[in-house]
Amino acid sequence: MKTIAIYNNKGGVGKSTVSLFLADYFSSGAVTVRQREPRILVIDLDGQGSSSISLVGLRTVAWARQEKRTVAPLIQKLRSGAKIDLGEYVLLRPEGVSRGRQLSLGKLWVIAPERDGIVEIEKNCDLRCFVRMAKVLKEALDPHFDITIVDLPANIDQRNKIPLAGLLMSNVIFVPTDPSRVTLNALPDAFENIQYVRRIARDQKIKVPQLGGIILNKTDKRAKQYRLHHEELQELAAQQNTVVLKNFLPEAPTLSTASDDSLEFGALRERYEKYYGHVRKVALEVAEKAGFTARSKG
Numbered sequence: 001m002k003t004i005a006i007y008n009n010k011g012g013v014g015k016s017t018v019s020l021f022l023a024d025y026f027s028s029g030a031v032t033v034r035q036r037e038p039r040i041l042v043i044d045l046d047g048q049g050s051s052s053i054s055l056v057g058l059r060t061v062a063w064a065r066q067e068k069r070t071v072a073p074l075i076q077k078l079r080s081g082a083k084i085d086l087g088e089y090v091l092l093r094p095e096g097v098s099r100g101r102q103l104s105l106g107k108l109w110v111i112a113p114e115r116d117g118i119v120e121i122e123k124n125c126d127l128r129c130f131v132r133m134a135k136v137l138k139e140a141l142d143p144h145f146d147i148t149i150v151d152l153p154a155n156i157d158q159r160n161k162i163p164l165a166g167l168l169m170s171n172v173i174f175v176p177t178d179p180s181r182v183t184l185n186a187l188p189d190a191f192e193n194i195q196y197v198r199r200i201a202r203d204q205k206i207k208v209p210q211l212g213g214i215i216l217n218k219t220d221k222r223a224k225q226y227r228l229h230h231e232e233l234q235e236l237a238a239q240q241n242t243v244v245l246k247n248f249l250p251e252a253p254t255l256s257t258a259s260d261d262s263l264e265f266g267a268l269r270e271r272y273e274k275y276y277g278h279v280r281k282v283a284l285e286v287a288e289k290a291g292f293t294a295r296s297k298g
């Protein structure tokens with residue numbers, strides 16, 4: 001299983017959007033990984049639940065929360081050594097045929113976040129417990145999925161053990177960002193948390209999560225904002241021994257104003273079929289940086 005974390009400590013930069021697009025593309029039937037269609041999981045670690053709600057709908061997420069079939073109870077059970085039925089915790093995004101021509105809505109699984117109640121768990125979790133969280137979750141998922149995408153929340157710090165465990169269990173971390181001044185100013189915070197997790201991995205002799213690169217989102221390479229800031233972005237990436245991905249996601253005109261109904265992913269993709277060329281390129285570059293080959297089927 002390859003685990004890809006999507007993280008920036010700044011809010012609203014496109015973590016959930018990038019997570020959704022990647023998950024959707026990899027599960028679309030358009031690519032094969034190791035000669036077969038990969039099984040894809042999205043772990044939503046943001047209490048707001050935007051990515052899980054977009055994929056499986058508000059009702060299903062509310063049900064999972066009520067039944068405690070969300071990420072924290074799963075981790076708690078795994079930590080206690082209890083036998084679990086993973087099927088109780090993963091929500092299936094309904095398959096369907098997109099009215100769009102090329103891609104079907106493939107099978108895709110989601111683990112939803114709770115809205116609250118993790119503060120207590122995290123308060124009583126020391127370093128050992130935090131490292132164990134990442135380990136047990138990874139081990140439980142590993143036999144069942146080929147690619148796991150972890151959608152992280154913004155504003156995390158060293159107390160937020162569950163999101164940090166999401167980073168720690170990942171093979172590779174990508175940082176979506178837009179090329180604006182305010183977002184650039186916030187990037188060092190994200191890198192600090194990433195380096196913190198990498199240090200822990202090193203100390204604990206766990207495989208160290210790699211920094212896959214910065215993914216430019218809401219970007220127009222002709223715009224002044226991009227021209228003003230791209231060199232600085234490259235420098236910031238170089239300081240972290242990483243890169244800005246060649247491919248990027250432009251502003252999708254009405255994505256930010258899509259109503260709750262149309263945010264449902266099936267509908268969203270039908271509206272953005274043209275936009276999908278960008279998603280495809282970013283997803284294939286992410287695969288390459290994450291160290292697996294996603295072969296485009298046709």
Ligand SMILES: Nc1ncnc2c1ncn2[C@@H]1O[C@H](COP(=O)(O)OP(=O)(O)OP(=O)(O)O)[C@@H](O)[C@H]1O
Pocket residue numbers: 010011012013014015016017018046050152153154217218219249250251252253254255256257
């Ligand atoms: N490329 C894009 N074009 C247009 N709108 C976008 C694009 N990417 C994201 N958005 C919009 O920007 C808003 C924030 O995006 P998103 O929720 O993905 O960010 P986030 O980093 O996950 O935010 P949070 O920190 O709240 O989790 C959303 O309304 C989303 O629809």
Ligand SMILES: [Mg+2]
Pocket residue numbers: 015016017046050051151152153
């Ligand atoms: Mg988000």
